[in-house]
Amino acid sequence: MEIAIIAHDGKKADMVQFLNKNMDILHKENIKIIATGTTGSKAEGAGIKVKKMLSGPLGGDAQIAARVAEGKCKMVLFFKDPMSSHPHEPDINMLIRICDVHNIPLATNEATAQLLLNAIAE
Numbered sequence: 001m002e003i004a005i006i007a008h009d010g011k012k013a014d015m016v017q018f019l020n021k022n023m024d025i026l027h028k029e030n031i032k033i034i035a036t037g038t039t040g041s042k043a044e045g046a047g048i049k050v051k052k053m054l055s056g057p058l059g060g061d062a063q064i065a066a067r068v069a070e071g072k073c074k075m076v077l078f079f080k081d082p083m084s085s086h087p088h089e090p091d092i093n094m095l096i097r098i099c100d101v102h103n104i105p106l107a108t109n110e111a112t113a114q115l116l117l118n119a120i121a122e
Contacts (some may be wrong), residue, residue: 003079004064009038012042018077020080026117029120029121034067065095
């Protein structure tokens, strides 16, 4: 199963901590992780194996949306920072819309992401 991870700058450390906390689920379920470029680099720095796309503002969100539309990516964990604005907001909204169109689970915070991972572990 392919899962995408994305995190705004203020949430990247939270995403890495979340992934480390859930490594048993990620390994047990044989999950392949894809990530936007900078989030992927942070995850790799913590020893987590990921396939990196472009950075979000350079098209990484769109690359992940394309994988969702192609049926390759089955879940998106996107730790959004609701307290800051982002110049690539249209790309973010497009990714959310694509997940909705293709009925792909999308978590935008840690609590929802944990529920999704727990569900696939059961």
